[in-house]
Amino acid sequence: MMEIILTVVSCVVICYIAWTIFDRLLRIPRVGNYKDRYILITGCDTGFGNAAAKRLDKLGCNVFAGCLTETGETELRKVCSERLRTVSLDVTKKDSVRKAFEFVCAGLPHGRGVKLLHSGGSTWGDECGCTGLLFLLVKLF
Numbered sequence: 001m002m003e004i005i006l007t008v009v010s011c012v013v014i015c016y017i018a019w020t021i022f023d024r025l026l027r028i029p030r031v032g033n034y035k036d037r038y039i040l041i042t043g044c045d046t047g048f049g050n051a052a053a054k055r056l057d058k059l060g061c062n063v064f065a066g067c068l069t070e071t072g073e074t075e076l077r078k079v080c081s082e083r084l085r086t087v088s089l090d091v092t093k094k095d096s097v098r099k100a101f102e103f104v105c106a107g108l109p110h111g112r113g114v115k116l117l118h119s120g121g122s123t124w125g126d127e128c129g130c131t132g133l134l135f136l137l138v139k140l141f
Contacts, residue, residue: 034056034059034060034061035060035061035062037056037061037062038061038107038108039056039061039062040064040100041063041064041066042066042089043068044065044066044067044072044076044086045067045068045071045072046072049065050072053076053080053084054076054079054080057080057081060083061083062083062085063080063084064085064087064100064103064107065080065084065085065086065087066086066087066088066091066100067087068088068089068090070088072086073086073087073088085103085107087099087103088100
């Protein structure tokens with residue numbers, strides 16, 4: 001009798017685990033055409049920003065990696081493909097953000113662009129004459 005109970009409980013647990021895994025796999029968002037994605041990431045010198053830039057580059061995305069230091073830019077260029085472009089960016093300085101914004105706009109293909117860039121309370125709209133949406137991943141401090 002105890003063996004039957006253990007068998008039933010084991011089957012229920014295995015079915016629950018299988019269902020949970022299956023359910024989570026179905027919910028993973030699928031993004032195609034990585035080569036057509038243009039992504040700006042700030043804080044790419046170290047940590048999450050650095051890891052995200054490397055991962056997205058490996059997936060085939062076009063990455064604009066904002067780095068605070070020249071060392072961070074150099075290290076990323078060494079390990080990533082030509083799809084990753086580094087830009088000097090200090091998000092606490094408006095002039096640095098504006099220069100990075102102009103660099104990104106210049107690096108986007110025709111018909112792609114920034115709808116809105118928001119940093120430090122200043123908002124710039126479609127200043128580079130582009131249309132579309134630039135995905136922004138921002139490392140929060």
